[in-house]
Amino acid sequence: MPKASETVLEIDLKALEHNYRYLRSRLNPETKFLAVVKAFAYGSDAVAIAKKLEHLEVDYFAVAYVKEGVALRDAGIQTPILVLHPQAANFEELIERCLEPSLYAPKILREFLDVAKKMEQKNYPVHVKFNTGLNRLGFWENDIDHIQEKIKGRTEIKIMSIFSHLAASDDLEEKEFTHNQIDAFEKIALVFDKKIDHTPFKHLLNTSGIINYPQAQFDMVRSGIGLYGFGNEAEIDAELKPVATLKTIISQIHNIEPDETVGYNRAFVSDGYRVTATLPLGHADGIGRQYGNGKAYVIVNGQKAPIIGNVCMDMIMIDITNITCIEGDEVIVFGENPNAEQFASAANTISYELLTGISQRVKRSILGM
Ligand SMILES: *Cc1c(COP(=O)(O)O)cnc(C)c1O
Numbered sequence: 001m002p003k004a005s006e007t008v009l010e011i012d013l014k015a016l017e018h019n020y021r022y023l024r025s026r027l028n029p030e031t032k033f034l035a036v037v038k039a040f041a042y043g044s045d046a047v048a049i050a051k052k053l054e055h056l057e058v059d060y061f062a063v064a065y066v067k068e069g070v071a072l073r074d075a076g077i078q079t080p081i082l083v084l085h086p087q088a089a090n091f092e093e094l095i096e097r098c099l100e101p102s103l104y105a106p107k108i109l110r111e112f113l114d115v116a117k118k119m120e121q122k123n124y125p126v127h128v129k130f131n132t133g134l135n136r137l138g139f140w141e142n143d144i145d146h147i148q149e150k151i152k153g154r155t156e157i158k159i160m161s162i163f164s165h166l167a168a169s170d171d172l173e174e175k176e177f178t179h180n181q182i183d184a185f186e187k188i189a190l191v192f193d194k195k196i197d198h199t200p201f202k203h204l205l206n207t208s209g210i211i212n213y214p215q216a217q218f219d220m221v222r223s224g225i226g227l228y229g230f231g232n233e234a235e236i237d238a239e240l241k242p243v244a245t246l247k248t249i250i251s252q253i254h255n256i257e258p259d260e261t262v263g264y265n266r267a268f269v270s271d272g273y274r275v276t277a278t279l280p281l282g283h284a285d286g287i288g289r290q291y292g293n294g295k296a297y298v299i300v301n302g303q304k305a306p307i308i309g310n311v312c313m314d315m316i317m318i319d320i321t322n323i324t325c326i327e328g329d330e331v332i333v334f335g336e337n338p339n340a341e342q343f344a345s346a347a348n349t350i351s352y353e354l355l356t357g358i359s360q361r362v363k364r365s366i367l368g369m
Helices: 013-025 038-043 046-055 066-074 088-096 106-118 141-151 172-195 207-212 340-345 351-356
Strands: 008-012 032-036 060-063 081-083 099-103 124-129 157-163 201-203 220-223 244-249 252-256 274-279 297-300 303-308 316-319 330-334 363-367
Touching: 008 013, 013 032, 013 046, 013 363, 032 046, 032 201, 038 046, 038 351, 046 060, 046 066, 060 066, 066 081, 066 088, 066 099, 088 099, 088 106, 099 106, 106 141, 106 157, 141 172, 157 172, 201 220, 207 220, 297 316, 330 340, 340 351
Parallel strands: 008 363, 032 060, 032 220, 060 081, 081 099, 099 124, 124 157, 157 201
Antiparallel strands: 008 244, 244 330, 252 274, 274 316, 297 303, 297 330, 303 316
16 A cells, blocks of 8 residues: 555545455355445445446436536446436436436426426336335335336336335344334235336335345345445454545644643643644544544554544544654554544444545545556
């Protein structure tokens, strides 16, 4: 790994490939794999990630919004892209760029049919989402008749798949609830297949679903966090490799006297002679204030250095008393150790939030192409 000379998020495509192969190895060989690359591929680099996975012959991509899908098409990605949460305002662009909408409610179904008709589409691929207990997006089971009625005789769209999303696939204390969701989806699938004249494929599982409920893999799974190296349990994290490593360097070192303070609002008060280092990243880069005041630590030359005082917009200060280091030395914020999950837990959050919050100001560096 190259040494950092500024703040950089390294994206390791070899780690991505390892995670993809590992997750696939837990599935039936014929099960299709959808890679979730929303939010800049969980804060990494959606184009680099999608290109690598397309090369590995992933079956589908998913993004949250149309704009994210357009960016992938602009980069030359040709694999089908499911848009999980499209808005009617972007339907024309969605169709022009061959993106496939999730239709999750009567209103959005109606709006999509109108645009598809206006644009003279035939068999445009769409996906129908059902709510089985997350109560976020999705038709209800008793909407099936409504859907059937609305699409009867309409040639503009073709329902490629039906799907649902688990609420607590990572929480084994919620096993019963998850089994109920799986049963509900199975029932919806049966009823749905009877009522339309072709058989859409079915999908339900996210990463933790793949790990904990492989019996419910249906025709395809949708994995995000697992591809980026996290499985929501330590045992699985040990099998996966973190794709993103956030590194920075020491800009300046200070020797602090007893009772001196460090940073805004003088939040750190020194209890003795201390050595501090200032780093060029802050809350505008995605390391929020919740990590300050001793909550999280970074790694300097293999040793733990706590973040002291309040996190600033563009800087954090760390305590390097007893660590041998000089200005310009590399600092690891998260990567293999601590990994993003461990770093995030210092501030009571999860790897998903930490990773997707690393702002676009941070340079991305792609390794292992
Ligand atoms: C984000 C998302 C996923 C991916 O979940 P992971 O826990 O990251 O694997 C799958 N399905 C839907 C509908 C999502 O919104």
